[in-house]
Amino acid sequence: MDSLMAELLLLRKRVGNWVLLGFWLFMAVLFSYLLPYYAYTSDLNFHGRGVGVVLLIALLPQNLVANITNSFPFFGGTMVLIMGALAMGSEYNWGTLTPVFTQRAGRLKVFFAKILALAIALVPFVLLVFLLAFLASVSISWREGQPIELPPLWDLLRALAAGWFLLAVWAAFGVFLAVLSRGTALAIGLGIIYGLVIEGIISSFGRQIDLLKQISTVLLRTNGYSLISSLGVTLPSEAGPGGFSGESVSGTQAALVLAGCLLVFIAVSAAVIRRRDVSGAS
Amino acid sequence: MGIGYDCFETARLLRMTQRIHRPGIRVYLRLKESKLTESHVIQTRELRKRYRPDIMAVDGLSMRVKRGEVYGFVGPNGSGKTTTLRMLLGLVRPTSGDCEMLGEAPGSPEALGRIGALMETPAFYPYLSGRDNLRVLARHASVSYDRIDPVLAEVDLTRRADYRFKSYSLGMKQRLGMAAALLKDPELLILDEPTNGLDPAGMAEMRDLIRNLGHGERTVLLSSHLMGELEQICDRIGVVKDGRIIREGTLDELRRGERLKLRAEPVAEAIALLKKLAGVGKIDAGDGGILMIEADPSRAAEINRVLVEAGIQVSELCVVKLSLESVFLSLTEEAEPLG
Numbered sequence A: 001m002d003s004l005m006a007e008l009l010l011l012r013k014r015v016g017n018w019v020l021l022g023f024w025l026f027m028a029v030l031f032s033y034l035l036p037y038y039a040y041t042s043d044l045n046f047h048g049r050g051v052g053v054v055l056l057i058a059l060l061p062q063n064l065v066a067n068i069t070n071s072f073p074f075f076g077g078t079m080v081l082i083m084g085a086l087a088m089g090s091e092y093n094w095g096t097l098t099p100v101f102t103q104r105a106g107r108l109k110v111f112f113a114k115i116l117a118l119a120i121a122l123v124p125f126v127l128l129v130f131l132l133a134f135l136a137s138v139s140i141s142w143r144e145g146q147p148i149e150l151p152p153l154w155d156l157l158r159a160l161a162a163g164w165f166l167l168a169v170w171a172a173f174g175v176f177l178a179v180l181s182r183g184t185a186l187a188i189g190l191g192i193i194y195g196l197v198i199e200g201i202i203s204s205f206g207r208q209i210d211l212l213k214q215i216s217t218v219l220l221r222t223n224g225y226s227l228i229s230s231l232g233v234t235l236p237s238e239a240g241p242g243g244f245s246g247e248s249v250s251g252t253q254a255a256l257v258l259a260g261c262l263l264v265f266i267a268v269s270a271a272v273i274r275r276r277d278v279s280g281a282s
Numbered sequence B: 001m002g003i004g005y006d007c008f009e010t011a012r013l014l015r016m017t018q019r020i021h022r023p024g025i026r027v028y029l030r031l032k033e034s035k036l037t038e039s040h041v042i043q044t045r046e047l048r049k050r051y052r053p054d055i056m057a058v059d060g061l062s063m064r065v066k067r068g069e070v071y072g073f074v075g076p077n078g079s080g081k082t083t084t085l086r087m088l089l090g091l092v093r094p095t096s097g098d099c100e101m102l103g104e105a106p107g108s109p110e111a112l113g114r115i116g117a118l119m120e121t122p123a124f125y126p127y128l129s130g131r132d133n134l135r136v137l138a139r140h141a142s143v144s145y146d147r148i149d150p151v152l153a154e155v156d157l158t159r160r161a162d163y164r165f166k167s168y169s170l171g172m173k174q175r176l177g178m179a180a181a182l183l184k185d186p187e188l189l190i191l192d193e194p195t196n197g198l199d200p201a202g203m204a205e206m207r208d209l210i211r212n213l214g215h216g217e218r219t220v221l222l223s224s225h226l227m228g229e230l231e232q233i234c235d236r237i238g239v240v241k242d243g244r245i246i247r248e249g250t251l252d253e254l255r256r257g258e259r260l261k262l263r264a265e266p267v268a269e270a271i272a273l274l275k276k277l278a279g280v281g282k283i284d285a286g287d288g289g290i291l292m293i294e295a296d297p298s299r300a301a302e303i304n305r306v307l308v309e310a311g312i313q314v315s316e317l318c319v320v321k322l323s324l325e326s327v328f329l330s331l332t333e334e335a336e337p338l339g
């Protein structure tokens, strides 16, 4: 409990984490609401042709869940991957494991306090983005003179939980990479390259090559999109770095695979932390 | 808690109880006995650490630090001091051998809760203030925040406590490290080169601080690569070289190696003659026909007579007390392979 308070203090006082949170909120609302709405209002060709209406409907409060959860599997994941890698990797960069591990709390206690603190820190990432998305959608429907219909509460809760879960997997991935590489730089670099390049390539070639198709079913992004699509969410188009073009698996399978990844990341990190010698700053 | 109770003291108490059969005394004695097992605060046996097949950082190190003493751990850079201290704190796993800290396993919460440590360059979170850094550590140590102000005052850092750690000078960083080590009001302080990188004024300040901390029943284990630095603070010193303690003792015991300083002409003949004398140890030839001879000072007259009788001119003969620094240098160089 004491160690958890310490780890929360560390996360709270770190400006970088607030920057990540702000960046994530801004980008998520920009891509999910502001840009689509701008496209809708500026491209008059849409009007009366049906396409524009489809675009607008996605932005209304009743479709909140479908519209905002799209940002979690890749974009949100990358943000919290950085947060996880910073939280863990900095301990190696600064050599602070030495003073921390010579207090009283054991290594595993400190490690799980850090994991728990990160899990708690993810809550505002989820809640605030839903809150902002809600405000954006309400303003849009108000401007467009549409009736304001709220999404079903159960869908909303499920989406909040799924969003938190997806972020947790990515944050744990960041911690895992930081423990293995004993620092921040390589962990963040590898994490982003993995999400951006490796998964993208594997899932796009997966359509032609059967083996890659098999592999893509255990990847983070594929399963992330599969999980949210099982909540009844329309997937983003194939274009762009966050685009999804891989094979979809069932929601249950995706949840299980992701939970497995989360467990493996945490268990391996814990085992390494417990065993490995702690020397000075690197 | 008292000063270390040695066997002698216990034997005396035992004799006392044999005479006086009063239950109160027995209880008293039993208490003392439980302390006895702890009279060695640190105990290591044949500690070894191999980092890589070719790096044997610590190689069979055995030492005992008694309760209440200030123990100096001195050796050249790379002799394995830091590695040893890290093993004592449970940060580094020994390859073989064992050690006991305050009667507990190294790195166990029971041991760590009573030990304060400052390892080499102090490591803290740069974006946190000095005070917040101490808060983080206090939480991990389950120590009340009430301890923070006193330890900040003790190292004279109160004024800058709310500035970020990254704005601190090296001296302030080191003092914050010392404050962190004192948070738990520990029985045992482990300080690894606490004056490293400080300017002379900072060094003197740190030395004063350590000297004050070492007073009373607190045990201090202090490492340094400079003998001169420990000379003024320590009760006992262990000289480390290549991961082993090559000499251990109180300052007086270490200093005991007095030498005879002799100026004689011709030098070569004098050396040849001295080598034949019984009880004469190592002979170092210096510039200008000066010889430093390892021999009992009481034999000065005899040596003088022998040389003069052989027709050698002796222009100077006196007893020289070695400084600890030169004892240290001769110890650590001596052990070096020739060539």
Ligand SMILES: Nc1ncnc2c1ncn2[C@@H]1O[C@H](COP(=O)(O)OP(=O)(O)O)[C@@H](O)[C@H]1O
Residues within 6 Å of the ligand: A279, B051, B052, B055, B056, B057, B075, B076, B077, B078, B079, B080, B081, B082, B083, B084
């Ligand atoms: N983490 C490490 N990995 C490999 N070798 C190390 C490590 N730490 C120290 N060493 C080596 O072990 C030896 C002893 O180092 P150290 O314990 O730091 O000595 P000291 O503190 O006396 O200067 C040195 O040769 C050093 O290079």
Ligand SMILES: [Mg+2]
Residues within 6 Å of the ligand: B078, B081, B082, B083, B120, B192, B193
């Ligand atoms: Mg060292």
